[in-house]
Amino acid sequence: MESDFETGFGYNLIVTTRINQVEKPTISDFKNCDVLVASFGHWKNEPKVTWYLPKRFKKEFSELFENVGEIPIELNYTPNGSEIRASFSASWQNMIEPVNQQLEHEKTNGITKSFSINKLIKRKKWWQFG
Structure with a gap:
């Protein structure tokens, strides 16, 4: 969703x-x-x-992910002050396992209420404020 060019760490903001x-x-x-x-x-x-460090991605995890295209993001995020409170991780494998664990959890506990990705990528129109 976003790349960090300010902190020097090169974080990538990923939405699961x-x-x-x-x-x-x-x-x-x-x-x-x-x-x-x-x-x-x-x-x-x-x-x-989550903000993920690029460390070890190409060497160890790039074969697990594929870029299928780009979606325009109308909002700006930074690791030190974005509108959303994102967590930080250096481990790309931590992106995959929580999905499996959550889906398994929902089999017995019901589906957790979620929200559309549009809330994170699109600005509200003037008539939507209020």
């Missing part, structure tokens, strides 16, 4: 979604998806929006 399908997701799938909200274990309905 509820897309869970066999076939490769399309841009349309991403534009219409919901954000994964974690409620398993000690998580208390926390959106999985």
Whole structure:
């Protein structure tokens, strides 16, 4: 969703979604998806929006991810002052396992209330304030 050019660490802001399908997701799938909200274990309905360090990505994890396109982001985020309180992680594998754990948790506890990714990527129109 965003790249950090200010801190010198090069964080990448990643939103984990509820897309869970066999076939490769399309841009349309991403534009219409919901954000994964974690409620398993000690998580208390926390959106999985995380700043990841680029360290070890190309060497160890790039084969697990594929860029399927780009979605315009109308909002700006920075690690030191974005509108959302994102957590930080250096481990790209921490993106995959929480999805599996959350979906398993929901089999017995019901689906956790989520929200559209549009809340994170689109500015509200003037008539939507209020």
